[in-house]
Amino acid sequence: LAKTTxxxxxxSYEGQEVNITCSHNNIATNxxxxxxxxxxxxxxxxxxxxxxxxxxxxxxxxxxxxxxxxSTLSLPRVSLSDTAVYYCLVGAYNQGGKLIFGQxxxxxxxx
Amino acid sequence: KAGVTQTPxxxxxxxxxxxxxxxxxxxxxxxxxxxxxxxxxxxxxLFEYFSETQRNKGNFPGRFSGRQFSNSRSEMNxxxxxxxxxxxxxxxxxxxxxxxxxQYFGPGTRLTVL
Numbered sequence: 228l229a230k231t232t233x234x235x236x237x238x239s240y241e242g243q244e245v246n247i248t249c250s251h252n253n254i255a256t257n258x259x260x261x262x263x264x265x266x267x268x269x270x271x272x273x274x275x276x277x278x279x280x281x282x283x284x285x286x287x288x289x290x291x292x293x294x295x296x297x298s299t300l301s302l303p304r305v306s307l308s309d310t311a312v313y314y315c316l317v318g319a320y321n322q323g324g325k326l327i328f329g330q331x332x333x334x335x336x337x338x
Numbered sequence: 339k340a341g342v343t344q345t346p347x348x349x350x351x352x353x354x355x356x357x358x359x360x361x362x363x364x365x366x367x368x369x370x371x372x373x374x375x376x377x378x379x380x381x382x383x384l385f386e387y388f389s390e391t392q393r394n395k396g397n398f399p400g401r402f403s404g405r406q407f408s409n410s411r412s413e414m415n416x417x418x419x420x421x422x423x424x425x426x427x428x429x430x431x432x433x434x435x436x437x438x439x440x441q442y443f444g445p446g447t448r449l450t451v452l
Contacts, residue, residue, distance in 0.1 A: 261440065270342070270428045270443030271381070314381070328373075328381035 231315045236333040245302045247332050249315030252296050258317040260291060260298045265312045265331070274313075275300065302334075310336045340365065342431050342444035350450045356417040359447045363410050363431030369393075370412040371441065372404060373428040381428070387412050388434075416449075424451045 232250040239245045251260070259278050263271035275282055277289040277298070288301040302309060312331040343362045351357050363370050372384040383396040387406035404414040410431070416423055426448050430441035 263443075268426065268446070268448070270430070270446050271441075273440050273442065276440060327383065330380055 230327065231317060231329045233313075233315055233329055233332045235330060236335065238335050238337065239305055240337050241306055242304050245305050245309075245334060245336075247300045247302075247313055247315075247334070248297055249300070250297045251315070251317045254295050254317050258295075260289065260295075261316045261318070262287070262289065262300045263314045263316070265314065271314060271328075305334075305336045307336050307338060310334060342429060342442050344427075344429050344444040344447050346447060347445065348448045348450075350452065351419050352452050353419055353421060355419050356415065357419060357449060359414045359416075359427055359429075359449075361412045361414070361429030361431075361444060363412070363429075364442055367431035367433055367442070368410055369432045369434060370406055370410060371430045371432075372412070372414050373430065374398070375426040375428060375446070376424075384414070419451045421451050424449060 230253060237247060259276055261276040262274045264274050265271040275284055275287045275289045277291050279291050279295060282289045290299045300313060312333050314328050314331040316328060342364055345360045349357060361370055369386060369388045371386040373381050374384055375381045384398055384402055385392055385396060385404050386394040387404060390406045390408060401417045404412060406412045426446045428443050428446045430443045432441045
């Protein structure tokens with residue numbers, strides 16, 4: 228099962244672009260990469276998912292290099308409400324298994 | 339479409355008691371997973387149910403058990419509660435087995451054991 232490594236914490240200011248990188252050296256061929264956001268005392272919320280290259284939705288972009296051993300979540304123009312913990316996970320679609328949440332990255336956005 | 343719902347939202351119990359938590363997945367979702375979240379250990383996987391069968395289990399003692407009904411609703415039971423069981427218990431549902439499939443989390447049940 229692929230393990231992920233992320234920075235424990237990051238600081239940013241409103242209006243800046245934030246990039247959070249996740250390492251997953253043991254990612255398997257069938258694994259997808261998924262990012263979740265969690266606010267205190269709430270359940271994690273799905274942000275974005277990808278397999279390779281680049282994925283973009285209305286809230287974020289996900290960049291995945293060719294070797295897929297890492298991925299970068301990009302949050303454009305963050306606001307105070309983006310202060311949260313961000314988790315990177317890898318797992319194979321429809322194959323079950325224990326999804327392991329790492330420590331996550333605690334993002335603090337300052338005014 | 340309604341999201342994942344969990345009941346109750348808050349619960350206070352004493353050591354030695356047992357507790358049952360309930361989770362209703364998003365309509366059409368067949369997989370329900372349970373997680374325990376504490377400040378010290380983070381989010382830890384408890385178990386996953388799919389089509390009324392436990393498919394995967396985390397590293398928790400046998401005091402933690404669960405089941406899934408034919409309508410995909412799931413319950414989690416913790417017997418002989420210990421102080422360390424105080425945590426936020428999260429339920430997540432997905433269309434198929436978890437893994438690469440997107441999981442949708444409920445708001446959680448905050449359990450306090452006194």
